[in-house]
Amino acid sequence: MLRFVALRVGRALLTIALVVTFAFVVLRLSGDPALMIMSPDAPPEALAAFRQAWGLDEPIWLQYLKYFTAILQGELGQSFRDGRPALELVAERIPATLQLTLPALALKVGLGVPAGIYAALHRNSAIDRAVMTFAVTGFTVPSFVLGLVLVLVFAVQLGWLPSGGQESWRSVILPVISMGLGGAGILARFTRSAMLEVLGQPYIRTASAKGVPWGQVVRGHALPNAAIPTVTIVGFMVGTLLAGAVVVESVFSWPGVGRLMVVAVSNRDLAVVQCILLLVSATMVTSNLIVDLLYGVLDPRLRGTAPAGGGH
Amino acid sequence: MADPLVSIRDLRVAFHGLPALRGIDLDVAPGEAVGLVGESGCGKSVTWLAALGLLPRTAAVSGSVRLEGQELLAAAPSVLDRVRGGRIAMIFQDPASALNPVKRVGVQVAEALRLHRGMEGATAEAEVLRLFDQVGIPDAKRRIHIYPHEMSGGQNQRVMIAMALAGQPELLVADEPTTALDATIQAQILDLLRRLQQETGMALVLISHDLGVVAEMCRRVCVMYAGRIVEEAPSGELFAHPRHPYTQGLLAALPDMVGPRRRLEAIPGGVPEPWNMPPGCAFAPRCGHATPACDAGMPGFVPVGPHHQAACVHVQPATVPA
Numbered sequence: 003m004l005r006f007v008a009l010r011v012g013r014a015l016l017t018i019a020l021v022v023t024f025a026f027v028v029l030r031l032s033g034d035p036a037l038m039i040m041s042p043d044a045p046p047e048a049l050a051a052f053r054q055a056w057g058l059d060e061p062i063w064l065q066y067l068k069y070f071t072a073i074l075q076g077e078l079g080q081s082f083r084d085g086r087p088a089l090e091l092v093a094e095r096i097p098a099t100l101q102l103t104l105p106a107l108a109l110k111v112g113l114g115v116p117a118g119i120y121a122a123l124h125r126n127s128a129i130d131r132a133v134m135t136f137a138v139t140g141f142t143v144p145s146f147v148l149g150l151v152l153v154l155v156f157a158v159q160l161g162w163l164p165s166g167g168q169e170s171w172r173s174v175i176l177p178v179i180s181m182g183l184g185g186a187g188i189l190a191r192f193t194r195s196a197m198l199e200v201l202g203q204p205y206i207r208t209a210s211a212k213g214v215p216w217g218q219v220v221r222g223h224a225l226p227n228a229a230i231p232t233v234t235i236v237g238f239m240v241g242t243l244l245a246g247a248v249v250v251e252s253v254f255s256w257p258g259v260g261r262l263m264v265v266a267v268s269n270r271d272l273a274v275v276q277c278i279l280l281l282v283s284a285t286m287v288t289s290n291l292i293v294d295l296l297y298g299v300l301d302p303r304l305r306g307t308a309p310a311g312g313g314h
Numbered sequence: 315m316a317d318p319l320v321s322i323r324d325l326r327v328a329f330h331g332l333p334a335l336r337g338i339d340l341d342v343a344p345g346e347a348v349g350l351v352g353e354s355g356c357g358k359s360v361t362w363l364a365a366l367g368l369l370p371r372t373a374a375v376s377g378s379v380r381l382e383g384q385e386l387l388a389a390a391p392s393v394l395d396r397v398r399g400g401r402i403a404m405i406f407q408d409p410a411s412a413l414n415p416v417k418r419v420g421v422q423v424a425e426a427l428r429l430h431r432g433m434e435g436a437t438a439e440a441e442v443l444r445l446f447d448q449v450g451i452p453d454a455k456r457r458i459h460i461y462p463h464e465m466s467g468g469q470n471q472r473v474m475i476a477m478a479l480a481g482q483p484e485l486l487v488a489d490e491p492t493t494a495l496d497a498t499i500q501a502q503i504l505d506l507l508r509r510l511q512q513e514t515g516m517a518l519v520l521i522s523h524d525l526g527v528v529a530e531m532c533r534r535v536c537v538m539y540a541g542r543i544v545e546e547a548p549s550g551e552l553f554a555h556p557r558h559p560y561t562q563g564l565l566a567a568l569p570d571m572v573g574p575r576r577r578l579e580a581i582p583g584g585v586p587e588p589w590n591m592p593p594g595c596a597f598a599p600r601c602g603h604a605t606p607a608c609d610a611g612m613p614g615f616v617p618v619g620p621h622h623q624a625a626c627v628h629v630q631p632a633t634v635p636a
Contacts, residue, residue, distance in 0.1 A: 204406060205414040210368055211406075212426045212477055213399035216391065222425075226416050301416055302461040 010294055014287040021283040025276055026069060030062055035270035039082050056082060069276075078280065079273030081266075088277040092259060098168060099258035102177050102250065103243045109182030110189055110239055115232065117186070118193025122201065123220065133190060140187025149180035149253040166255040177254045181247060185239055192235045196228040203227070230300050237293030241286035245278075317382075319344045319484055319517055320365070320402070325377035327357070327364045327541075332588035334360050336541040336596075336612075338377070342485060347511060347518040349528030349549065351564070352538035353585055358521045361538075362487045366402060367394050400430040403478035407490040409470035413462035419473045420458025423480055430481035445476040450506060468499035475506065485517040486510075492527070504531060525564055529553060534621070537561045540585055540596035542612075547622035557624040559601045595626065603628050 036044075036052045053059045057068065072079065078089045114137075121133040156176060157165035164173045200206065201224055209223045210216070239246075248260035255261070259278060266274035298305045318341035327335040335357045342348055350358045363369050365379040365386060379386045381397060389397070398404075406412040414422060423442045427433040433441055439458070446454035449472040462470055471491060478486055488507060492500035508531060511518045522528050528535055529549045537545040537552075537560065545558040556562045563581040570576065583600040592598050598608035607627050615623040616631045 204408065204411040207363075207368055208406065208412045208474070208477075209414065209425075211366060211398050211404045213395045213397070213429050213481065214425065215395050223414050223417075227414070303415055303463045 007295070010291050014291050017287050018280065018283045022070070022073065022276065022280055023066070025279045026066055027062075029270065029272050029275060030065070033270050034058075035082055035272055038268075038270040073280070078277045081274050082271050083269065088273040091274055092262065092277050092281060095257065095259045095262045096244065098256060099244060099247050099251070099260060101168075101174060102181065102247050102256060102258065105174060105178045106181040106185065106246075107239055107243065109178060110185035111236060113182070114186035114189025115193050118190040118232075119197055119220075119225070119228075121190065122194045122197030125198065130194075134194070137187035137190040141184045141191075143184070144249075145180045145184055146249045146253050148183060149177065149250055152176045152180055153253070166253075168257055173254075173256075177247070177250045177256060180253070181250050189232070189235055189239075193228065193232050196231040197224060199231075200224045200227040226300065230297065233293055233296055233300065237289050237296070240292075241289035244285050245282040318342060319346075319382060321378075321380045322361070322365060323378040323380075325361060325364060325379060326375070327360050327369065328374045329372060329588075331374075333591065334373075334541055334588060335364065336591075338541075338543060340536060340543065342517050342519060344484065345511075345515050345517050346534065347520065347532040349532035349535040350519060350521045350538060351523065351525055351528050351535060353523060355585060356538045357541040358523075358538055359489050362404060362489065362519065362521070366398050366404065366487075368398075368404075395429070399426050399478070399481040399483065401481075401483055402485045402487065403481055403483035404487040404489060405471070405474045405478050405491050408467075408494045409474050410462060410467055410494070412474055413470055415462055418459055418461060419465065419470075423458075423473065423477045426477050426480035441480070442476070445479055446472075448479065448510070449473075449476045450502075451476070466499075467495050468503065471495065471499075471503055472506070475503075475510070479510065479514070482514070483516055485519065487519045487521070489521045490523070491520075493523075500527075507531065525568060537564070540591070541588075542596065542625065544597065544626070545622075545624040546615075547619070547624075551619060551622050555619065555622075557618045557622070557629045558597075558626050559603055559628075560597045561624075563600075 035056070036049045036058060040049055040052055050059070057065060060068075069079070078087065080086060081088055081091055117133045117137070121130040124130050153165045153176060156163045163176055164170075165176075167173055206219060206223055209219045214222070244259055245263075246260075247256070247258055248263060250256070251258045251260035252264055259281075263275065263278045265271075266278070320340075320342040322338055322340040325335055325338040325340075326333065338357070338361050340348075340361070350361070352358055360369070364373065364375045367386065367389070369375065375387060377387065381401060384393075386394065386397060413419065420439070420442050423445060424433070424438040427438045427441055431441075442458055443454045446457060451457055451469060451472050457465070457469075462473070465473070475491075486507075491507065492503050495503060504527060507518065507520075510516075518531070520528055520531050525535075529552075532549055535547060535549045535552050536543045537558065539560050545552070545556070545561045547555075547557075552561065553565065556565050560581070563579070566579040567581065569578060581600055586592060586596055586599065592609060594609040594611050595601070595604075595613050598604040601608070605628075610627075613625045613627045615625050616629050617623050618629050618632050
């Protein structure tokens with residue numbers, strides 16, 4: 003078990019290192035921050051001074067080496083724009099993002115999982131078909147389209163809710179719905195198929211054959227088995243808590259991490275972008291790790307010698 | 315026969331309009347051991363899944379299944395839940411997949427004790443230990459805490475049997491209980507079932523495609539073909555004087571234990587598909603004795619000896635001694 007955890011943690015760290023490296027290379031090759039920050043009309047001497055000040059005139063491998071050693075010391079660099087530590091800039095945006103993504107996650111799980119279970123238990127009924135139609139619509143409509151439609155209806159036409167900004171709890175409703183519905187649709191579909199798979203298993207028939215009432219068969223025998231694939235998807239959604247709101251934050255002018263990233267990318271504010279990517283990959287990797295460990299809790303067959311995830 | 319424990323009349327099952335059972339009449343007396351034999355797909359399992367209401371909702375079931383006079387087919391779920399496991403228990407072919415993989419085996423047996431005998435906690439655990447002991451699971455104290463995947467197929471089937479016994483049923487339906495097991499384990503499980511039947515006095519329905527197994531375990535044998543019972547007889551009589559051509563074909567396909575070696579005979583052709591049933595006897599297309607009379611209608615049972623009847627238009631009725 004300890005070896006399994008150590009292996010997974012090692013892999014997680016390697017994944018983060020790869021993301022950081024990839025981001026570094028792509029960002030350095032995709033544009034000159036000096037031109038973006040200073041404007042292309044700036045005098046060449048000023049541009050050179052800027053590059054020198056931030057170490058952008060050094061060979062890229064040296065920059066990378068310095069950057070990487072700094073990260074290992076917990077130093078994530080400063081924003082080109084105002085010189086503040088990048089981590090601080092990002093950290094102050096995190097609460098705003100979580101204000102959207104946590105309720106959205108609750109909506110996804112709270113709506114998607116029960117809907118999927120219900121649809122599976124009433125397979126081919128009118129409600130099953132309605133749930134599935136809703137689910138497919140939910141995840142085929144992009145969240146920004148849904149967001150714009152919601153704004154049009156509830157903010158512009160009806161005037162019930164604000165169209166953007168972060169003024170009161172009412173500002174949260176539309177962005178949360180635009181983000182949550184698609185995920186709820188995905189979860190409903192996954193939960194439904196996981197339940198259908200489990201309900202067809204011989205041990206469900208065994209439980210009925212020994213006189214377990216149907217409600218108890220569902221709760222005690224089917225759900226614990228169907229939870230295993232569903233947890234994978236929920237884990238993935240937990241992983242996107244920090245980065246999942248980029249588009250919706252832009253639509254609703256919400257001052258979260260996503261908006262910060264859009265601005266930082268277009269400005270080539272390298273330290274900020276890299277800091278965000280580092281945090282995002284860290285959340286993603288951590289939630290994957292937790293899912294892997296949860297598999298072992300949920301499924302006794304995955305404990306012990308053959309760890310979850312196909313023994314990577 | 316004494317008043318039957320279970321009485322099945324004209325039981326019919328169809329899946330999406332295609333018939334799987336085409337009128338089953340079968341009585342099981344208290345304490346009796348009956349064998350149901352036939353090729354896969356002939357409806358042996360479906361008969362008992364239908365009787366206990368365990369078929370998916372897409373199955374159309376009609377007819378009558380009575381347990382000591384109580385009709386089960388239209389019974390409320392609460393009634394069925396008390397019958398299942400409590401009065402009629404069922405064990406299945408593949409014990410590894412018939413047990414819930416995420417629950418400890420002891421817990422799964424204790425669940426039946428809670429449902430049918432109101433046992434909880436330490437009382438239930440003591441009874442699980444006793445049941446494990448009764449079905450021959452060694453080291454029961456440790457085994458009740460492990461999961462199905464940590465046991466062999468034979469041990470899992472013993473757990474299934476312990477679970478079935480937990481409700482103290484009057485009838486145990488064993489659906490191909492040894493088909494998925496090694497030959498040596500098969501014999502052990504059959505011995506166990508026979509011993510338990512004698513100890514508890516419960517009735518046993520043994521579903522098998524293996525005539526030898528059934529003959530050894532059961533007094534009475536029903537041979538099924540394409541959703542019907544085609545011959546019913548005491549097992550000795552069935553082996554000595556099979557009357558239905560299908561039964562004769564089945565026996566001819568078995569090797570003799572004594573006598574000169576002979577070529578085993580296969581029955582030509584295959585079971586007719588449900589959407590392509592012959593108008594009369596379903597076996598006629600494969601039967602060496604078939605005549606146009608066979609297609610005239612479904613043959614009824616003809617008494618051919620004491621407790622022996624066959625559904626074939628060519629068998630001669632015998633006067634059954636009273």
